[in-house]
Amino acid sequence: MPLFQDSLPILAVLMVNIIISERLARLPYLRHMGTALIVIILTAITSNLGLIPASTNSPPIYDGIFTYLAPISIFYLLLTVNLKGLKKAGTPMILSFFLGTAGTMLGVIAGIWAISGPKGFGEFYYALGGMFTGTYIGGSTNFNALALHYEVNKEGNVYAAAVAVDNILTALWMVATLLLPQLLNRYFPRRIEYNHTAEQAQQFEKEASAQVSDVETFNPQDLAILVGIGAAGLYVSKQLAVMIPQVPQILILTTLALALAQLPVVQRLRGMKVLAMFFIYLFLAVIGAFCDIEALLKDGPLAISMMVFVSILIVIHALVIFGIGAILKQDWDVLSIASQANIGGSASALALSKSLNRPDLYLPGILVGALGNAIGTYCGLFVAEFLKTVSW
Numbered sequence: 001m002p003l004f005q006d007s008l009p010i011l012a013v014l015m016v017n018i019i020i021s022e023r024l025a026r027l028p029y030l031r032h033m034g035t036a037l038i039v040i041i042l043t044a045i046t047s048n049l050g051l052i053p054a055s056t057n058s059p060p061i062y063d064g065i066f067t068y069l070a071p072i073s074i075f076y077l078l079l080t081v082n083l084k085g086l087k088k089a090g091t092p093m094i095l096s097f098f099l100g101t102a103g104t105m106l107g108v109i110a111g112i113w114a115i116s117g118p119k120g121f122g123e124f125y126y127a128l129g130g131m132f133t134g135t136y137i138g139g140s141t142n143f144n145a146l147a148l149h150y151e152v153n154k155e156g157n158v159y160a161a162a163v164a165v166d167n168i169l170t171a172l173w174m175v176a177t178l179l180l181p182q183l184l185n186r187y188f189p190r191r192i193e194y195n196h197t198a199e200q201a202q203q204f205e206k207e208a209s210a211q212v213s214d215v216e217t218f219n220p221q222d223l224a225i226l227v228g229i230g231a232a233g234l235y236v237s238k239q240l241a242v243m244i245p246q247v248p249q250i251l252i253l254t255t256l257a258l259a260l261a262q263l264p265v266v267q268r269l270r271g272m273k274v275l276a277m278f279f280i281y282l283f284l285a286v287i288g289a290f291c292d293i294e295a296l297l298k299d300g301p302l303a304i305s306m307m308v309f310v311s312i313l314i315v316i317h318a319l320v321i322f323g324i325g326a327i328l329k330q331d332w333d334v335l336s337i338a339s340q341a342n343i344g345g346s347a348s349a350l351a352l353s354k355s356l357n358r359p360d361l362y363l364p365g366i367l368v369g370a371l372g373n374a375i376g377t378y379c380g381l382f383v384a385e386f387l388k389t390v391s392w
Contacts, residue, residue: 006059017039017046018282021042024038033167036281039288040159044291046289054156055156062290068234071250072279073144073277075230076276077276079257079266079269088364092330093361093364094371096330099325099338101372103316104342107136107312107315108129108133108383111132111310111312112126112129117387120308120309121158121302121309122302124150128152128158129384129387130387132166133380134376134377137372138376142373142376144283146380147159153287155290157292160291169307169311174340177339185332223271230275237252248381317339321335333353337353337356337365345373350365352365
């Protein structure tokens with residue numbers, strides 16, 4: 001029997017785990033793991049030690065976080081996607097991004113085929129295909145949205161394994177996208193040289209940092225507006241899902257958020273990113289509580305299948321974006337940053353553009369990363385439903 005069974009001390013433990021995870025993620029040797037994976041691992045440890053309940057006899061607070069806070073966090077993050085700003089990304093970056101998107105979708109299908117679908121992943125094979133489609137087009141927002149839709153979030157071991165493999169291969173792909181432009185430019189020069197003044201570079205940095213920063217200042221009124229919009233958005237999406245049962249609720253919620261995000265009054269709201277990330281960490285903490293560490297350590301075939309699947313996915317993605325990009329004579333830096341926007345998201349695209357010394361690509365990389373957040377869930381659902389129809 002767990003030490004804490006009441007919702008209040010359980011919530012306090014989850015808060016402590018989030019605080020510790022945030023601090024650990026700042027350490028140099030844990031930075032690449034990220035807060036998301038650390039909070040899952042830390043809460044898995046606390047639940048397996050018997051401090052808080054696991055998946056069996058889960059307390060009401062777990063269901064509340066899954067039912068309300070997780071979808072609202074997705075809603076908040078999508079409210080930050082300003083599609084009108086995409087024109088600043090430029091045609092080459094947007095084209096490269098869509099090449100990467102096509103590569104991801106083809107890679108998921110090829111990877112699932114390689115592991116024989118349900119033989120490799122069990123009954124959740126199509127859901128995992130959709131989740132990796134979403135995250136390798138958009139990001140964790142789409143990954144979590146699809147996990148909620150297909151209820152993979154309640155399978156703690158499967159979800160934790162997916163997050164771990166995602167983190168490992170995303171880090172490796174970051175190294176690859178840093179090296180590939182240098183290697184390819186040596187034999188097939190495509191780099192466009194820009195001479196930016198210090199003032200221009202500083203302006204690029206300022207614009208980019210404003211887009212990815214999760215530090216915001218907001219007041220009680222801002223918080224009240226955000227909570228109200230989140231509650232109303234979730235309620236409306238649920239009602240519409242009842243009225244139109246053919247359309248998944250997560251798609252309705254996504255579409256509603258993207259529509260609202262284009263309104264100037266919504267774009268001026270403060271605190272969306274902070275509140276969204278806080279709710280996401282709570283969601284991930286509960287997923288960690290659902291992990292059975294002993295079973296996870298014994299489940300070697302699942303981890304191997306997932307590594308094979310994601311490796312094939314990334315290889316196909318790379319062949320499509322760099323292969324077709326080469327035919328179209330695109331700048332290798334642009335292709336690498338667009339690929340990183342697909343695989344790693346906006347923050348990774350910014351980090352790569354800094355490493356490649358391309359201040360002019362700071363903002364374009366971030367903007368196509370936001371585009372990925374906008375379309376990732378749609379693409380993920382499409383691929384998952386397609387995989388369902390295939391005979392394995």
